[in-house]
Amino acid sequence: MWDAEVLLAHYLERHVVLKPSDRVLELGAGTALAAILCRKRSCRVVVQETRFAISHTAECLKMNLCEDVGLIAANWAEQEEFVPVLQEFFGRGESDFVLMADVFYHPEDFPTLLSLVNRSLIRGGSLVLCFEQRRRRLNELMEELSHSFGSGQVVKYEIPSDQSYKESIENHDIDDKTCLYLLHLTNKL
Numbered sequence: 001m002w003d004a005e006v007l008l009a010h011y012l013e014r015h016v017v018l019k020p021s022d023r024v025l026e027l028g029a030g031t032a033l034a035a036i037l038c039r040k041r042s043c044r045v046v047v048q049e050t051r052f053a054i055s056h057t058a059e060c061l062k063m064n065l066c067e068d069v070g071l072i073a074a075n076w077a078e079q080e081e082f083v084p085v086l087q088e089f090f091g092r093g094e095s096d097f098v099l100m101a102d103v104f105y106h107p108e109d110f111p112t113l114l115s116l117v118n119r120s121l122i123r124g125g126s127l128v129l130c131f132e133q134r135r136r137r138l139n140e141l142m143e144e145l146s147h148s149f150g151s152g153q154v155v156k157y158e159i160p161s162d163q164s165y166k167e168s169i170e171n172h173d174i175d176d177k178t179c180l181y182l183l184h185l186t187n188k189l
């Protein structure tokens, strides 16, 4: 499990009021800690992982008594694979929350990932993402995010140490830093 997943779950637990009616989709879930937290809050939850990794995710859900979470075994380009699972678990093809932790690895994947987010999130829904900078160039991604989620903000977030996460999405100057960022954005499209 990556630090970003822990921070994402921690943030959701401490700072987000999750309602049982909320529909939560976690992309690139891995061990799915954030999804498990949401299910424990009685949300309706679906997770996505690759076909290669989905059995590990399913095992983590099972160990945490969350076997009633929906599973999507697909990559982000296979967006039609999401539709039947989201409809089965959410009653529609969209969610109130999309969660992502540490999924920004390959820049060529970013447009596909963003189109999936836009497609999967209701207007006014929340995208909560956490990532480690790792010296990647994320400026284009940040610009795309601010286009779709201009009404959102980067939430100041402090873990129990002297680190804080208070950069604004307007500040595209984070490339050379190595630290965790948590963004809680509202879909305006």
Ligand SMILES: C[S@@+](CC[C@H](N)C(=O)[O-])C[C@H]1O[C@@H](n2cnc3c(N)ncnc32)[C@H](O)[C@@H]1O
Pocket (backbone or CB within 6 Å): 001, 002, 003, 004, 005, 006, 027, 028, 029, 030, 031, 032, 049, 050, 053, 074, 075, 076, 077, 100, 101, 102, 103, 109
């Ligand atoms: C670094 S892991 C993060 C896992 C978990 N969210 C965490 O932070 O512990 C990135 C995850 O994204 C998934 N992933 C990467 N590229 C993907 C793609 N193109 N389509 C679907 N999933 C992908 C991987 O299978 C992997 O589990």
